[in-house]
Amino acid sequence: xxxxxxxxxxxxxxxxxxxxxxxxxxxxxxxxxxxxxxxxxxxxxxxxxxxxxxxxxxxxxxxxxxxxxxxxxxxxxxxxxxxxxxxxxxxxxxxxxxxxxxxxxxxxxxxxxxxxxxxxxxxxxxxxxxxxxxxxxxxxxxxxxxxxxxxxxxxxxxxxxxxxxxxxxxxxxxxxxxxxxxxxxx
Amino acid sequence: xxxxxxxxxxxxxxxxxxxxxxxxxxxxxxxxxxxxxxxxxxxxxxxxxxxxxxxxxxxxxxxxxxxxxxxxxxxxxxxxxxxxxxxxxxxxxxxxxxxxxxxxxxxxxxxxxxxxxxxxxxxxxxxxxxxxxxxxxxxxxxxxxxxxxxxxxxxxxxxxxxxxxxxxxxxxxxxxx
Numbered sequence: 303x304x305x306x307x308x309x310x311x312x313x314x315x316x317x318x319x320x321x322x323x324x325x326x327x328x329x330x331x332x333x334x335x336x337x338x339x340x341x342x343x344x345x346x347x348x349x350x351x352x353x354x355x356x357x358x359x360x361x362x363x364x365x366x367x368x369x370x371x372x373x374x375x376x377x378x379x380x381x382x383x384x385x386x387x388x389x390x391x392x393x394x395x396x397x398x399x400x401x402x403x404x405x406x407x408x409x410x411x412x413x414x415x416x417x418x419x420x421x422x423x424x425x426x427x428x429x430x431x432x433x434x435x436x437x438x439x440x441x442x443x444x445x446x447x448x449x450x451x452x453x454x455x456x457x458x459x460x461x462x463x464x465x466x467x468x469x470x471x472x473x474x475x476x477x478x479x480x481x482x483x484x485x486x487x488x
Numbered sequence: 489x490x491x492x493x494x495x496x497x498x499x500x501x502x503x504x505x506x507x508x509x510x511x512x513x514x515x516x517x518x519x520x521x522x523x524x525x526x527x528x529x530x531x532x533x534x535x536x537x538x539x540x541x542x543x544x545x546x547x548x549x550x551x552x553x554x555x556x557x558x559x560x561x562x563x564x565x566x567x568x569x570x571x572x573x574x575x576x577x578x579x580x581x582x583x584x585x586x587x588x589x590x591x592x593x594x595x596x597x598x599x600x601x602x603x604x605x606x607x608x609x610x611x612x613x614x615x616x617x618x619x620x621x622x623x624x625x626x627x628x629x630x631x632x633x634x635x636x637x638x639x640x641x642x643x644x645x646x647x648x649x650x651x652x653x654x655x656x657x658x659x660x661x662x663x664x665x
């Protein structure tokens with residue numbers, strides 16, 4: 303007779319979660335939010351030389367309702383931000399966000415009033431990919447990091463992810479640099 | 489403009505095959521098939537990234553040139569293992585993204601006046617243009633050919649002095665100063 307007490311009660315659900323996570327991590331469908339030159343590198347990642355299909359992420363969905371990974375590639379203006387938030391809200395759970403490149407992550411060289419200084423002030427970002435633009439390898443590395451997150455955690459943890467509309471403190475303050483013009487400090 | 493200047497061009501006469509596009513369709517499918525058989529033979533150009541890396545190849549094979557590639561920064565050390573930087577702020581002045589933040593302090597050594605107490609580079613804001621490397625008068629800051637870094641938070645992508653010196657220790661054999 304099988305001793306049912308020997309097995310933990312949740313053995314079926316934990317294994318099911320493992321299977322679901324395995325399926326999710328190997329079929330990330332990206333929603334390319336490509337607004338600038340990072341989008342070109344995103345296309346290069348998806349094309350035959352680097353072949354994003356090896357990671358199951360080649361199905362670029364231009365409808366947010368069919369996607370579960372948003373790749374924000376390029377600079378985002380403050381006027382574009384409501385659109386980006388709208389698209390993010392239209393994506394169905396579970397959803398993840400990769401911030402690709404310097405501009406999307408921190409604003410990059412565009413330290414101006416019109417450019418959002420990092421989309422993580424408005425969206426919960428899971429993986430930051432540096433570069434201007436990042437190499438396809440770096441973006442693949444970001445997708446692999448996201449796969450590791452999905453494998454270990456499953457659904458996005460609510461504690462780590464911040465809610466929408468909450469601005470976080472910028473991580474550093476741009477300070478005046480010593481610049482002299484004609485012997486005069488400006 | 490006179491009427492004699494106007495050049496009237498007739499559209500080219502299409503044959504029956506051209507009108508049906510069928511030979512062209514077959515030609516296109518043939519190209520696809522040719523590539524399909526080439527891939528089946530193993531003759532493809534895909535870089536199997538995590539296993540096959542471009543820095544392991546020569547430039548002729550499509551690899552990267554370590555001497556000129558601009559990746560993550562490092563802070564060089566001199567022969568005695570001290571940081572070479574003299575905190576002159578040339579790199580942070582030249583930086584178009586303003587991602588380098590230095591705090592200078594009085595140097596504990598005889599041969600220089602200042603040294604960096606803090607040296608932070610925001611790798612997410614950096615655009616890897618290499619201007620810091622060109623501006624540096626003592627060759628203290630250099631760009632390595634490391635490119636495969638990603639971060640899960642913004643604070644972990646701000647590299648401080650210790651981390652930049654550690655990158656030097658890791659890359660100095662492959663890329664000497």
